[in-house]
Amino acid sequence: MSASLAPECNEVKERYDSCFLKWYSEKYLRGKGKTDECSALFNDYKHCLTNALKERGIDKMLEDAREDHKENDAANMRRGCGTKSDYQSGQQHWHGVRGFTRLKM
Numbered sequence: 001m002s003a004s005l006a007p008e009c010n011e012v013k014e015r016y017d018s019c020f021l022k023w024y025s026e027k028y029l030r031g032k033g034k035t036d037e038c039s040a041l042f043n044d045y046k047h048c049l050t051n052a053l054k055e056r057g058i059d060k061m062l063e064d065a066r067e068d069h070k071e072n073d074a075a076n077m078r079r080g081c082g083t084k085s086d087y088q089s090g091q092q093h094w095h096g097v098r099g100f101t102r103l104k105m
Helices: 007-026 039-056 058-068 070-079 084-088
Strands: 092-094 100-102
Antiparallel strands (some): 092 100
């Protein structure tokens, strides 16, 4: 598992990572886990990280970057990952959950 962006959140992140990996591998992948049992730990980590970003002034930089790129994000959301016509014309090939990939011509 990797360290948190904020060292003071490492312990909380490690607890969440351990919980999530156990739930994902032992329950979700076997069709037994319908809900994420680790959401409370995730919220604890998110709270810790949010506070650390605020203390360092990074939260404002993130807000500014998101605002600056809002138009690009909206355009990319409209575009999607491929269209039915792209697939039918042979320009893309469907790979199930991995999505579309370009075919080599």
